Amino acid sequence: MFIDDLPTPCLLIERRRLEANLARMQATAEAQGVALRPHVKTHKSVRLARWQRERGARGLTVATVDEAEVFVAAGFEDVRLAYPVVGAERHARLQRLADRARISFCVDTVAGAEAASAAWAGAGRRADVLVEIDVGHGRTGVPWHHADAEVLARRVAALPGLCLAGILTHEGQAYHGPVHDAEDEAGALRRVARETVGRMLDVAVGWRAAGVPGVEPGAFALSIGSTPSMAGFENAGRDGFRITEIRPGNYVFNDATQVGLGSARWADCALTVLATVISKRRDPTGRERFFLDAGKKVLTADGGYGTDGYGRLLYNARTMTPLPHARLTALSEEHGWGVVPGGAPFDVGDRVRIVPNHACVTVHTQDEVYLVDGDTVIEALPVDARGRRRISGRGGE
Amino acid sequence: MFIDDLPTPCLLIERRRLEANLARMQATAEAQGVALRPHVKTHKSVRLARWQRERGARGLTVATVDEAEVFVAAGFEDVRLAYPVVGAERHARLQRLADRARISFCVDTVAGAEAASAAWAGAGRRADVLVEIDVGHGRTGVPWHHADAEVLARRVAALPGLCLAGILTHEGQAYHGPVHDAEDEAGALRRVARETVGRMLDVAVGWRAAGVPGVEPGAFALSIGSTPSMAGFENAGRDGFRITEIRPGNYVFNDATQVGLGSARWADCALTVLATVISKRRDPTGRERFFLDAGKKVLTADGGYGTDGYGRLLYNARTMTPLPHARLTALSEEHGWGVVPGGAPFDVGDRVRIVPNHACVTVHTQDEVYLVDGDTVIEALPVDARGRRRISGRGGE
Structure with missing residues (x-):
């Protein structure tokens, strides 16, 4: 079958470009000593996620419980929701998935953490929870420099049914481009990557110094991710902490926005x-x-x-x-x-x-x-x- | 079941508002003496289209062959594509539908008309074709005042396999709002409706005067449609010609844009x-x-x-x-x-x-x-x- 035989409009994926994109991001992860936990929101395709796994990806990232259900049903055993999970119905569905896969999710408010605790402890279960941190994007997540972040971490560590497994951020400001005239696109991506790594380390080092339970190098996840910021990513460590995983999604395909940002050709x-x-x-x-x-x-x-x-x-x-x-x-x-x-x-x-x-x-x-x-x-x-x-x-x- | 039981995000349709919207547009059509041939692009729902038919709608409008196939399979017997149909694969699919339903479609270029003729005459069949007219929106359709319109009409009338069944426009400029400071939103909708009716009459009257075959009051369709312009629609006639049908789609639901335009509350x-x-x-x-x-x-x-x-x-x-x-x-x-x-x-x-x-x-x-x-x-x-x-x-x- 040829593309001339396809009804239009439809979407085409160029195999060779896709393969090169998969290989390039896997190589970045390996060079920086982090797990690549790709975000499947971009393709929502079981087959494509399998190709990512075959090439070295470790675990998957999803945004919704719907996505988690599809990928667990397809045999994926480690699924992380990079999303503050709110609502009893969502927690109930995740608990069913947790019988078959390792499920983790985010919280970014005390109210959300307490509701999650009630849902998981109430069912006699325990969930791996990451505190979502905002490193400058302005979306969900507790601002990295705000005292609320440590308050929330202590609450998660103390609540029954929850295990404080790490911190997670989406450095979405990588999509904003240069912020002043003296900065070009490539410089903006390097700055965002550097800020992201530095701010996540600030949080982890600060929490350990403050005695937040469970915050120890090695066992504690530091999860970052956006396709453009990966173009400037260097995994600098501090006091034994390092970024442990990256969660880009768009890189499998790229698009005109990535080209505009300078993160793809x-x-x-x-x-x-x-x-x-x-x-x-x-x-x-x-x-x-x-x-x-x-x-x-x-x-x-x-x-x-x-x-x-x-x-x-x-x-x-x-x-x-x-x-x-x-x-x-x-x-x-x-x-x-x-x-x-x-x-x-x-x-x-x-x-x-x-x-x-x-x-x-x-x-x-x-x-x-x-x-x-x-x-x-x-x-x-x-x-x-x-x-x-x-x-x-x-x-x- | 209650809305609190639905997973979010999801879409809700308020039944009473929907019913009132269906009744209001049907009343407009009846008051103006036109057929309501609703555009199903808005809901893409067989059940909703049946409710429109039960309340008096005559025929359906679609934008794509996919939509035509779904609604013909569901038993709708008169489906019009308000779209310039281009491509042998599309014509072949429409021919299969024409075994079970009355199918009509648009052309807006001589190249498109000639390809349609080759497809339909080549299969030993004949299709009802409407020349798409641009009455000021600037999208597809031959500009109403341009000599190309009559050239195309004569070509359609002469080509084997095609029957010149009418003219059709989408007065999408109704979505642009007022065009000068002295005009308010309601005035803009009245102006667009008046221009639309007047320009469509200009075309029909002009073609008949010029002797384009088949352009006679009664048998010749004058099809207009957009939800906002219907708020200002008055079916003025000229020389025996009148608008014969309206094709709004969005009115079943309305939205923040319709409220902005003043066509809905x-x-x-x-x-x-x-x-x-x-x-x-x-x-x-x-x-x-x-x-x-x-x-x-x-x-x-x-x-x-x-x-x-x-x-x-x-x-x-x-x-x-x-x-x-x-x-x-x-x-x-x-x-x-x-x-x-x-x-x-x-x-x-x-x-x-x-x-x-x-x-x-x-x-x-x-x-x-x-x-x-x-x-x-x-x-x-x-x-x-x-x-x-x-x-x-x-x-x-």
């Missing part, structure tokens, strides 16, 4: 949207506009640092030749439209590819993606962990 | 995202921030005219009380975060609802949605026409 982008040119005409200013059958329902409205429009156009679909001046300027649900200054080298009925701005949300729009080698379709990969049906009794797997 | 918004508060803390400026388990993978990054942030927060989940000053300021994949000046009246573990910015893309993230009446869950509605699997042999139905 266009040739590292394994995921593309295959689309058909459905219309073409000159607009009132004389510019040639083109229209594709790929809109928000596949590319999504997502942007990101350094992106321009809704993805980068590759002409043609077989050779993946970029068309640098083309811009995909607008999307509606099932239409993408753009301009090519000087005229487009494609006609109605031709096919093009687009590197999306954000691979993770793009994959989430689909039930399956296609692994390809050039114009040959190798196999369909189901997006196993998306869209699970609840009360009508059909899982998404 | 908050109390008309039937679709909400049910979410759990997963974290809460004061940020460095002393403002209380809250974090929800609803991010881009359910709300999407979509914006829209008059929206602010990523949707409107309703506190609490049962009473749907709005929290006017709360803002959902940022989303990542599985997190939504925001601020409530003065402090949030909810705690970690509480549930809230959010009216999304754009209902159609929000529904597309899910495999099922829940019809509710207050806090009682009535039933699960499968999102039948999303995410169909291709070469792995599993349909999305």
